[in-house]
Amino acid sequence: MDRSIRTVDDVLRLLDGLFAPDADRWTATGASWWDGFYADRSKDVPFFAAKPDENLVSYLDRGLITAGRALDLGCGPGRNALHLDAQGFTVDAVDLSPTAVAWAADRAREARAGVRFHCGDAFDLIGTELGGRYDLVYDSGCFHHLPPHRRISYLALLDRVLAPGGHFALVCFAAGDQGMGSELADADFYRESGLHGGLAYTPESLRHIFAGLTELEFRRMRDEPPESARFGEPFLWTALFRRDATAR
Numbered sequence: 337m338d339r340s341i342r343t344v345d346d347v348l349r350l351l352d353g354l355f356a357p358d359a360d361r362w363t364a365t366g367a368s369w370w371d372g373f374y375a376d377r378s379k380d381v382p383f384f385a386a387k388p389d390e391n392l393v394s395y396l397d398r399g400l401i402t403a404g405r406a407l408d409l410g411c412g413p414g415r416n417a418l419h420l421d422a423q424g425f426t427v428d429a430v431d432l433s434p435t436a437v438a439w440a441a442d443r444a445r446e447a448r449a450g451v452r453f454h455c456g457d458a459f460d461l462i463g464t465e466l467g468g469r470y471d472l473v474y475d476s477g478c479f480h481h482l483p484p485h486r487r488i489s490y491l492a493l494l495d496r497v498l499a500p501g502g503h504f505a506l507v508c509f510a511a512g513d514q515g516m517g518s519e520l521a522d523a524d525f526y527r528e529s530g531l532h533g534g535l536a537y538t539p540e541s542l543r544h545i546f547a548g549l550t551e552l553e554f555r556r557m558r559d560e561p562p563e564s565a566r567f568g569e570p571f572l573w574t575a576l577f578r579r580d581a582t583a584r
């Protein structure tokens with residue numbers, strides 16, 4: 337008989353366990369599905385190309401964000417982390433998948449970039465391997481793969497690591513016309529024990545979740561043609577938020 341639930345963390349882990357191992361992208365360790373996904377580097381996946389997000393380039397070009405300490409959450413093969421490094425940021429980058437992190441490290445070696453890559457669950461690494469505050473927290477495509485209850489962990493993580501006046505930038509599946517993510521209601525992901533390839537968000541839902549931050553820009557990602565030096569897909573939202581400078 338299991339009567340081990342005592343803390344919020346215990347509940348979060350119990351809910352993680354409702355998503356059967358290997359049935360979807362989110363598993364108890366999460367890594368196995370993603371490791372298979374990254375195993376073949378030549379696969380035709382748009383974000384496998386070593387190009388930064390068009391919105392990230394645009395924030396930098398317009399001076400909306402400036403160099404400082406950056407954290408790339410769910411960095412995959414490191415394309416945005418490497419761009420931030422090249423733009424003068426000191427970068428920590430985290431991913432669940434050892435295969436993705438090994439690929440990102442190879443890219444960093446080739447580019448002579450100083451990014452520090454960390455392999456593991458972002459929620460476990462904060463406070464252990466990763467410390468201090470970041471001027472920029474960047475997430476391209478990680479948040480929408482989290483089960484709904486992990487938004488609690490995500491907001492706690494932002495609260496802990498985002499510096500006062502720091503920026504949070506998010507790229508995630510847009511609900512609607514060209515949508516890629518699932519539009520199931522939160523409760524239905526638990527009923528069906530799966531994340532259906534990721535969660536779609538409306539602008540209202542994102543504004544509700546990140547209500548503690550100030551919105552600076554919110555738009556669809558621009559569609560970038562294959563020959564572009566930037567990554568861009570119009571089925572994604574791009575959002576830039578800032579934390580109150582007087583926050584503790």
Ligand SMILES: C[S@@+](CC[C@H](N)C(=O)[O-])C[C@H]1O[C@@H](n2cnc3c(N)ncnc32)[C@H](O)[C@@H]1O
Pocket residue numbers: 366370383384409410411412413414415416430431432433436456457458459475476477478481482
């Ligand atoms: C769609 S991929 C995006 C990769 C990369 N940001 C990019 O755009 O090229 C999502 C990534 O999030 C990672 N991920 C998902 N949940 C995570 C977690 N809890 N902690 C760290 N990484 C996570 C996955 O391993 C995967 O590499």
